[in-house]
Amino acid sequence: MGINQWISIMAEGLAETLYMTVVSTMLAYIFGIPLGVVLFITDKDGFAECKVINKGLGMVVNLIRSVPFIILLVAILPLTRFMVGTTIGATATIVPLVAAATPFVSRMVESSLKEVKSGVIEAAVSMGSNTFQIITKVLLPEAKPSLIVGSTIAITTILGYSAMAGFVGGGGLGAIAINYGYYRYQEDIMLVTVILLVAVVQFFQETGMKIAGGTDKRRR
Amino acid sequence: MIRLENVSRTFETAEGMIHALSEIDLHIEKGCIFGVIGSSGAGKSTLVRCMNLLERPTSGNVYFEDVNLMNLPEAKLRKMRRKIGMIFQQFNLLEQRDAIGNVRYPLEISGVPKREATAKAKELLKLVGLEERMHSFPSQLSGGQKQRVAIARALATSPDVLLCDEATSALDPGTTRAILDLLKNINERMGVTIVVITHEMKVVEQICDKVAVIHEGELVEAGNVMDIFRNPQSDVTRHLLFPQKEGFEPAGHQRLTMIAEDEMRAPKVKKDLDETGLYVTEEAVWE
Numbered sequence: 239m240g241i242n243q244w245i246s247i248m249a250e251g252l253a254e255t256l257y258m259t260v261v262s263t264m265l266a267y268i269f270g271i272p273l274g275v276v277l278f279i280t281d282k283d284g285f286a287e288c289k290v291i292n293k294g295l296g297m298v299v300n301l302i303r304s305v306p307f308i309i310l311l312v313a314i315l316p317l318t319r320f321m322v323g324t325t326i327g328a329t330a331t332i333v334p335l336v337a338a339a340t341p342f343v344s345r346m347v348e349s350s351l352k353e354v355k356s357g358v359i360e361a362a363v364s365m366g367s368n369t370f371q372i373i374t375k376v377l378l379p380e381a382k383p384s385l386i387v388g389s390t391i392a393i394t395t396i397l398g399y400s401a402m403a404g405f406v407g408g409g410g411l412g413a414i415a416i417n418y419g420y421y422r423y424q425e426d427i428m429l430v431t432v433i434l435l436v437a438v439v440q441f442f443q444e445t446g447m448k449i450a451g452g453t454d455k456r457r458r
Numbered sequence: 459m460i461r462l463e464n465v466s467r468t469f470e471t472a473e474g475m476i477h478a479l480s481e482i483d484l485h486i487e488k489g490c491i492f493g494v495i496g497s498s499g500a501g502k503s504t505l506v507r508c509m510n511l512l513e514r515p516t517s518g519n520v521y522f523e524d525v526n527l528m529n530l531p532e533a534k535l536r537k538m539r540r541k542i543g544m545i546f547q548q549f550n551l552l553e554q555r556d557a558i559g560n561v562r563y564p565l566e567i568s569g570v571p572k573r574e575a576t577a578k579a580k581e582l583l584k585l586v587g588l589e590e591r592m593h594s595f596p597s598q599l600s601g602g603q604k605q606r607v608a609i610a611r612a613l614a615t616s617p618d619v620l621l622c623d624e625a626t627s628a629l630d631p632g633t634t635r636a637i638l639d640l641l642k643n644i645n646e647r648m649g650v651t652i653v654v655i656t657h658e659m660k661v662v663e664q665i666c667d668k669v670a671v672i673h674e675g676e677l678v679e680a681g682n683v684m685d686i687f688r689n690p691q692s693d694v695t696r697h698l699l700f701p702q703k704e705g706f707e708p709a710g711h712q713r714l715t716m717i718a719e720d721e722m723r724a725p726k727v728k729k730d731l732d733e734t735g736l737y738v739t740e741e742a743v744w745e
Contacts, residue, residue: 365611368533375563379554
């Protein structure tokens with residue numbers, strides 16, 4: 239294969255990786271934020287304390303989180319086929335990625351919300367805020383810098399997961415590293431994909447931290 | 459204005475039941491500045507939180523303008539809370555909002571249009587003397603300035619009562635004085651009833667008309683500040699008025715002078731000096 243062909247394979251892999259990672263992260267947050275909020279407010283001494291919901295949801299979250307991703311990936315293949323119609327390719331990989339990342343993200347969201355001082359929430363209650371107002375106008379905005387830091391951690395973890403999906407026919411750089419580097423011993427290809435992955439992680443990390451720093455009003 | 463009737467609050471802990479408040483009866487009249495004093499752990503903070511039901515009493519009734527808050531459904535209680543402003547020792551400002559954003563918050567949640575809310579917030583920041591800092595974030599403000607923002611925020615919904623939970627305890631003496639003056643001003647000019655929770659007698663001395671003394675969850679005595687100063691009924695009160703064995707306490711002496719001037723008689727004062735000539739104790743001997 240010529241160099242141009244390699245470049246186009248790599249470019250396609252990179253695009254697929256970014257597509258899987260970004261879309262999965264977004265979906266994981268769409269599900270994870272409400273779940274994290276519920277975990278937080280129903281917790282002991284939370285302002286909508288509810289033991290049943292908190293323990294129930296917490297157990298499901300812990301259960302999914304304790305299954306290694308590579309196993310989860312295989313275990314939910316039927317669900318993936320049902321939802322996407324196939325189990326191979328980048329789009330199909332999004333299903334297990336979201337399934338694995340959502341519980342993780344909801345715990346990250348929960349821990350970010352825990353950083354909001356309880357006194358601030360108490361003040362909001364004393365002013366007559368309802369639960370929805372406390373969530374949307376106090377908890378989430380006050381936790382925003384921490385949530386953004388959390389999301390950079392989440393996106394790099396999801397990126398790592400997406401590479402693993404290469405083993406079962408997922409797309410992206412992970413699949414290239416496995417198919418060419420691992421199965422065909424083309425170590426140079428392996429090296430290039432690793433460098434690209436490192437670059438992507440660096441990019442997400444730097445951007446995330448920058449945004450988080452810029453948005454935090456607690457610094458002078 | 460606010461009436462507590464037989465209010466008790468107990469907490470269950472691993473070590474057993476804790477009676478934070480036992481059968482408190484209290485009446486806070488409209489327009490006054492009412493002090494609640496007690497040493498730490500006496501139940502003052504629990505008491506003030508029972509007034510707007512941030513903490514629900516285990517038993518008893520809490521009346522605000524003759525409405526029993528204990529019987530109100532959640533939505534009505536939230537509406538009622540807008541008539542009861544509250545400020546805190548730790549200010550509890552929204553850290554990701556600037557000063558004006560903080561003052562606008564209570565207006566936003568009660569559905570006041572944005573332009574109107576901004577105008578009102580500006581007016582309130584002017585009232586507390588912070589109009590120039592309206593775009594500063596809490597992290598850029600001093601403790602006293604933060605408390606001013608908190609006061610402006612608490613006043614945004616034009617409450618009838620302002621509850622102050624140790625509002626000056628995190629501030630230095632000069633700032634404390636300024637904040638107390640501001641509260642007094644608000645009471646006089648706007649007719650807002652003010653409830654001040656404190657462990658410092660000088661706060662009561664400076665602004666309160668009425669005072670209640672709380673000790674170990676029980677109401678020890680309550681009445682006009684001057685009456686209590688002149689004729690304390692319990693050791694707890696006497697100790698709060700004239701702290702002993704804590705070294706020289708000039709405030710105690712001032713208090714005696716104040717009472718003496720008011721009564722046109724001098725109480726007998728027993729003073730003990732240590733070897734360096736400093737007062738170690740100062741105690742009024744009442745006839």
